[in-house]
Amino acid sequence: xxxxxxxxxxxxxxxxxxxxxxxxxxxxxxxxxxxxxxxxxxxxxxxxxxxxxxxxxxxxxxxxxxxxxxxxxxxxxxxxxxxxxxxxxxxxxxxxxxxxxxxxxxxxxxxxxxxxxxxxxxxxxxxxxxxxxxxxxxxxxxxxxxxxxxxxxxxxxxxxxxxxxxxxxxxxxxxxxxxxxxxxxxxxxxxxxxxxxxxxxxxxxxxxxxxxxxxxxxxxxxxxxxxxxxxxxxxxxxxxxxxxxxxxxxxxxxxxxxxxxxxxxxxxxxxxxxxxxxxxxxxxxxxxxxxxxxxxxxxxxxxxxxxxxxxxxxxxxxxxxxxxxxxxxxxxxxxxxx
Amino acid sequence: xxxxxxxxxxxxxxxxxxxxxxxxxxxxxxxxxxxxxxxxxxxxxxxxxxxxxxxxxxxxxxxxxxxxxxxxxxxxxxxxxxxxxxxxxxxxxxxxxxxxxxxxxx
Numbered sequence: 001x002x003x004x005x006x007x008x009x010x011x012x013x014x015x016x017x018x019x020x021x022x023x024x025x026x027x028x029x030x031x032x033x034x035x036x037x038x039x040x041x042x043x044x045x046x047x048x049x050x051x052x053x054x055x056x057x058x059x060x061x062x063x064x065x066x067x068x069x070x071x072x073x074x075x076x077x078x079x080x081x082x083x084x085x086x087x088x089x090x091x092x093x094x095x096x097x098x099x100x101x102x103x104x105x106x107x108x109x110x111x112x113x114x115x116x117x118x119x120x121x122x123x124x125x126x127x128x129x130x131x132x133x134x135x136x137x138x139x140x141x142x143x144x145x146x147x148x149x150x151x152x153x154x155x156x157x158x159x160x161x162x163x164x165x166x167x168x169x170x171x172x173x174x175x176x177x178x179x180x181x182x183x184x185x186x187x188x189x190x191x192x193x194x195x196x197x198x199x200x201x202x203x204x205x206x207x208x209x210x211x212x213x214x215x216x217x218x219x220x221x222x223x224x225x226x227x228x229x230x231x232x233x234x235x236x237x238x239x240x241x242x243x244x245x246x247x248x249x250x251x252x253x254x255x256x257x258x259x260x261x262x263x264x265x266x267x268x269x270x271x272x273x274x275x276x277x278x279x280x281x282x283x284x285x286x287x288x289x290x291x292x293x294x295x296x297x298x299x300x301x302x303x304x305x306x307x308x309x310x311x312x313x314x315x316x317x318x319x320x321x322x323x324x325x326x327x328x329x330x331x332x333x334x335x336x337x338x
Numbered sequence: 339x340x341x342x343x344x345x346x347x348x349x350x351x352x353x354x355x356x357x358x359x360x361x362x363x364x365x366x367x368x369x370x371x372x373x374x375x376x377x378x379x380x381x382x383x384x385x386x387x388x389x390x391x392x393x394x395x396x397x398x399x400x401x402x403x404x405x406x407x408x409x410x411x412x413x414x415x416x417x418x419x420x421x422x423x424x425x426x427x428x429x430x431x432x433x434x435x436x437x438x439x440x441x442x443x444x
Contacts (some may be wrong), residue, residue: 045383090419117377123444126415157409183406190383210415245412247376247386247444263375284379293379302345 004030004295005313006110007098009086012040013295014067015114016281018302023076024330025306027313028077029112032086032100034119034251039066041116041284042295044246055296056239064154065295075335089256089279094312096278109312112305113265113274113281114298119251123244125156129214130240137219138240148239157243158183160284163190165241170202176208176235178225206233214240253285257282261287271308272301278312280305340433344371344389347441356428360390362437363387363423373439380424382406387423388413389437398442399426 006022008015011033022029037043042051042062047183060068061073082103088099089111098106122140124130130138142165149172155162163186166177177194184191197203200260212226221238259266259275266269266285267273284303285297291297310319324330331338342365343353356365366387375386382404382405391399393439396419405424423437 041378041383046376046381123412123414159408180411181407183407185411245385247412248384263377 001097001105001107002030003107004028005108006112006309007032007086007096007108008112008114009033010040010114010116010285011035011038011080011082012041012114012116012283012298013065013069014039014235015112015300016066017072017299018114018282018306019078019107019110020069020073020077021303022140023073023307023311024163024324025310025319026078026187026329026333027306027309030081030106032081032084033086034083034121036083037238038070038080038082039063044067044120051295052292054300061256067270073335082132085251087252088257091276094278103138109278110309111279111307112118113253113279113285114283114302115250115253115281115285117248117250117284118253119249120246121249121251122242125242126239127211127213130211133214133216133220133240137216137238138214138242140242141284142241145169145247152176152236153239153241154235154237155243158185158244159243160186160190162241163194166203167193169198170197175203176206177203177238178209178211180208180210183209184334206235209233210241210284211240262289267301270304272305273308278309280308340428340430342428342432343434344374344435345438346348346373347439351415358428358430360428361424362426362428362432362435363391365428366423371439373443374423375443376424377389378395382409383426385409385413385422388416388440388443389423390417390440391419391421391426392436392438393419395419395435396421398431414442 005027006029008029008031011031019029043066047063048061052059060215085101087101090097095107096111127310148169152174153169154176155166166175168173194203198205200320208228209225212224215222222234224232224234226232242320265281267286267288269288272282274281284293339355341353342356345351354369363376377386378384406422410420
């Protein structure tokens with residue numbers, strides 16, 4: 001079990017800046033995030049879209065903002081646990097014991113939830129029977145592509161993941177691509193490619209269609225798709241893949257005894273602590289009178305939450321307020337040599 | 339101001355006065371109408387404020403902007419009359435608009 005001053009859940013801009021604020025006041029922290037990369041919604045939802053309301057940054061993209069924050073916290077050598085989700089949080093004496101889904105354990109006086117609107121999970125098919133085949137012959141992500149060799153695979157979706165996999169798998173499998181409309185959102189190059197593969201008979205494309213039902217004993221044997229004009233068509237297929245992007249779910253956080261109001265966590269505005277001593281919530285996931293879901297608000301909340309952590313991490317010390325411009329201690333922590 | 343009617347998937351109907359300038363999504367969220375999650379807060383980045391617009395109203399609404407149709411690809415059971423309610427801004431002309439909420443948002 002690793003002992004740390006604070007554990008941050010969520011590697012979005014708010015979590016990253018909070019790590020910076022903890023580092024400045026001499027507290028160490030580690031960050032857990034369910035996604036496979038750093039940046040949260042900024043990277044997952046709008047890496048290339050512009051943001052215009054970061055103070056003193058007239059314009060930047062989600063990716064640029066993330067890159068700059070990563071650069072800013074570099075001096076603190078923060079450990080990230082990506083692709084990992086906090087499952088269990090329990091209190092033993094004055095410390096929180098935190099367990100992830102990969103069985104990592106932390107002991108810490110402070111947990112900072114910077115989880116945005118929850119953890120990202122794949123969006124699923126709507127027919128109920130799909131659940132039965134999940135991870136057997138129906139997948140929302142691919143771990144081992146060789147299982148599809150020589151089989152028929154039906155892919156649903158119109159974005160980059162759907163088309164990239166359709167192209168890739170068409171080398172060794174029979175591929176059907178099903179999408180709810182004629183236009184694809186994937187990169188033009190991929191769209192051209194699948195049309196070319198369709199002409200060569202390597203991919204069958206069914207647009208204006210959605211999944212209606214699935215049949216099969218243990219594994220999928222066939223599916224029925226429904227056209228916009230209500231007509232049904234049965235397709236024989238061994239595998240079904242769905243690429244409908246990600247949805248945010250609050251996940252295990254609901255079981256931690258926090259006051260939750262409409263998927264957000266109630267906090268005080270002095271240090272953004274929740275009703276549980278030593279658990280803080282900052283960024284989009286917290287709520288209080290006047291809450292604005294802006295990145296800049298998340299930065300402010302993180303700065304105050306970090307100071308709130310200090311009294312639990314260093315109960316015998318007093319925190320002195322200092323400016324980075326003049327504080328020797330802060331500059332040392334930032335690794336600045338003069 | 340417009341009267342907007344929200345119909346739940348199980349049939350329950352609620353009619354609310356929503357001020358001009360707010361979105362159909364905000365009208366629902368501010369009045370505790372369940373089933374419109376609006377996770378991203380109106381940024382057209384999540385498709386969890388998806389609604390079905392009653393047919394006679396569908397053509398009267400402002401057309402979809404780039405991006406809305408892309409997000410609807412991600413919605414739960416999208417249909418021809420699907421819209422993101424965060425993109426429907428209330429004006430007097432929308433008085434009487436009726437939207438149905440899908441059985442879930444994702």
